[in-house]
Amino acid sequence: MRNTWFFIRKESLESLRSYHLLIIAIVFIIFGIEGPLMAKLTPDILKMASSSSFTIKMPDPTSIDAWQQYYKNMTQIGIFVLVVIFSGTVSGEVSRGTLVNLVTKGLSRYSIIIAKYFVAYMQWCFAILITFLINWAYTAYYFPDNKTPNVWSGMSLLIIFGLMFVAVTIFGSTLSNSNYMGFLTAVVVFIILTLLNLFKEFKHYNPIALVTDNMSLIKGTKQIDTIMPAIWITIVSSIVIIYLAILILNKKRL
Amino acid sequence: MALLELHDVKKSFGDKQVLKGLNFEVPEGSIFGFVGENGAGKTTTMKMILGLETIDSGNILIDGTKVHYGNSNINREIEYLPDVPEYYGYMNPTEYLTLCGQLTGIPKRDLPNKIVKMLKTVDLPINKRRIHGFSRGMKQRLGIAQALLNSPRLLICDEPTSALDPIGRSEFLSLLASLKGKTTIIFSTHILNDVERISDRVGILHDGILKANDSLDNLKQQYAKSQIIFEFESNALAQRANQIIGPKSILKQRKVILNYEDDYHTNAESALKLLLKNHLVPISMKSQETSLEDIFMEVTS
Secondary structure, eight states: OHHHHHHHHHHHHHHHHTTHHHHHHHHHHHHHHHHHHHHHHHHHHHHHHSOTTOOOOOOOOOHHHHHHHHHHHIIIIIHHHHHHHHTTTTHHHHHHTTHHHHHTTTOOHHHHHHHHHHHHHHHHHHHHHHHHHHHHHHHHHHOOOSSOOOHHHHHHHHHHHHHHHHHHHHHHHHHOSOTTHHHHHHHHHHHHHHHHTTSHHHHTTOTTHHHHSHHHHHHTSSOGGGGHHHHHHHHHHHHHHHHHHHHHHHHSOO | OEEEEEEEEEEEETTEEEEEEEEEEEETTOEEEEEEOTTSSHHHHHHHHTTSSOOSEEEEEETTEEOOTTOOTTGGGEEEEOSSOOOOTTSOHHHHHHHHHHHHTOOTTTHHHHHHHHHHHTTOOOSSOOGGGOOHHHHHHHHHHHHHTTOOSEEEEESTTTTOOHHHHHHHHHHHHHTTTTSEEEEEOSOHHHHHHHOSEEEEEETTEEEEEEEHHHHHHHTOOEEEEEEOSSHHHHHHHHHHHOTTEEEETTEEEEEESSOHHHHHHHHHHHHHHTTOOOSEEEEEOOOHHHHHHHHHO
């Protein structure tokens, strides 16, 4: 475990020095500011765009619009930005040969996967939280209404979804020496899960519910209990996927 | 006592059997020069010793403990210096060596002093300059530092001098030689002079097995091929001399090489008498001892 900790510190330093953390901070701060701002400005923008003879009647924006924008940003762009950043985490090291020195010094291969997973997941949480907090503050400022009472539970699903999505990316990155494999695997898994959601009997258990049902939770129209099977499947599958990644790295020539 | 033992180690890649039953031992504290042609299986053997490569059959023992692929129990006793070491370019040497020291279990209180001492030994700057700006030679020296930081019992060097300039190479060989008796070293290289300079024992890997494995002196005796080289003013004179000296000689442009087996004086005197009798005066004459290169050529031919 000591070596896992040393490798976690190395991974953290890498994230800092290779500007991954900076990129994440900039991108997700922009997302945090953009959500409520777009919700606030959209009616005015549409008003300006429409001609004088044709007027669009828009309802006044609410906190629901701001949070909708947040989840749209996070699930359509944000999580994929993170996956791109994590995509080469194992493959890059294997193809460059940087692990050889460390493994011959006694660093276990499982330590490599666990440390990389942990640090990548911490960055995921940082990204989700930083955007969430900014979005929350701006939403409270622009739209002081009571239409979104459960903001934390909506966000916590994204945090839990990250457990599996980061695991899938690390697993993909372990499969091949190409830096794109992690991204590709994550995208393929996301598409498969989205397609599975078309079948009613899977919806209850599908981890994709964690990124599609957030608004219902925030508004209070759905309770977290209904998503619990999907949450458990997400957690268990994360453990299985990470275990598989360790098995693959154990067999891999460094 | 042998620190490293290989017993009937076999390894194939697809249809190609690279190692066909490798057997050898490396005594503790010795420097073992490991030579062979490109693709002979030297790096594969080293990686198997390090547990980085699977073994098809046979055993590798380090201090009596069997090496398993991916097993890291014995790894803290071994260090590895690859031909082109790869690092994290965003780190500085101190940070990298700190990580290496932590992984090998060097106590926290000893680590900073050991790192400073090691950086001074390999002549690398002790500052915040990051590794990505290092030349290949500097990276090789950092490789030496990381390999020696833990004072390993077994050091495996895979063509370690390939990136060093002549001064750096000489310093590196002196450094390795200074470890004799304390650290057991396996040293692979194509530069046979380097092996001759520092190795106690030499193993020549050819066709999947170790064709020769002995001290350099014993190998020289075993493969002794003493020569006298006569040089003449022209090719024509050399050609005539070659005909006169007889079947034991070889013509190489203006040189005639006489192979002999027993006493130098007797052979040199009789050859010289023959030449002078025919008014053939060589412009130079020298005795050449068997080199590792000669032994290598003979073993692998």
